[in-house]
Amino acid sequence: MTYRISFVCTGNICRSPMAESVFRARIAETGLDGLVEVDSAGTGGWHEGEPADPRTVAVLREHDYGSEHIARQFQPSWFSRLDLVIALDSGHLKALRRLAPTEQEAAKVRLLRSYDPAAGDDLDVPDPYYGGRDGFEECLEMVEAASTGLLAAVREHLEGRAA
Template sequence: MKKKVLFVCLGNICRSPMAEAVFRHRVKEAGLDHAIEADSAGTGDWHIGHPPHEGTRAILDRHAISYEGMRARLVAEDDFETFDYIVCMDDSNLRNVRKLQPKAGQLRAKLYKFMDFVPESAVTDVPDPYFTGNFDEVYELVSVGCDKLLERIKADLAVAGR
């Protein structure tokens, strides 16, 4: 069974689609696209159906990373059954996703904060470039975090394969 990752930010046009695109790129480079899938969603509905923000698209273009077909959507309750990892870009997103989490039954998804995969970093939340304008900083954080997350999932796949 494929491991599935959902990246979550506020509007699903800057941070989470950047993480989705970078992560998909890393997964493909590792030859693991048969075993790992990624998606992204937001906790707010302002940008539903929109492509990633122009700043996200520009930095992904600079790094030759595809974002083709990506459109903003909301986190849904059934995402907790569809995904193995729901990775929130900051504390606020994590709190909002927890509010949506079904209370009953065994859930497939485990919730994480993105920067928890980079414990050596002094940064604990991925800043929102929609407000800061600093897409380069976000790309650097996302790049390191996606590498660490991929290492974690590869280890999880190895354990599951035993």
């Protein structure tokens, strides 16, 4: 059975496509690409149908990640098919939990940086959209750091399913 994860930020053009690309690479590196599906979306539909922000694409390419992406808006009906919904900041976490049809589905929503033991108390990935290129680099660093812990959690869950 496939384990499904969706990364969610505001407009689905900066943080969540970056997280999707990084985590998809981690899944492929560990040979789990047949067992785990990864996608992304935004809490709003302002950028639906658009590619990722050019700065996101540039940073991903420079770090050897794929960058194919078309923005879309998260839909509450998706909760039933998803195992995990990863919010990029606490605002997204609250918005997604409000959208969840049940408490059980609301419990599927987690903050990405909660998987990074070095993150400390600030679990938000700052939105780089209104800043310079260094904000996109910082976003990538945070995403990569959290992806290690998220991958470990997903592997543990998959091993539990197999047992």
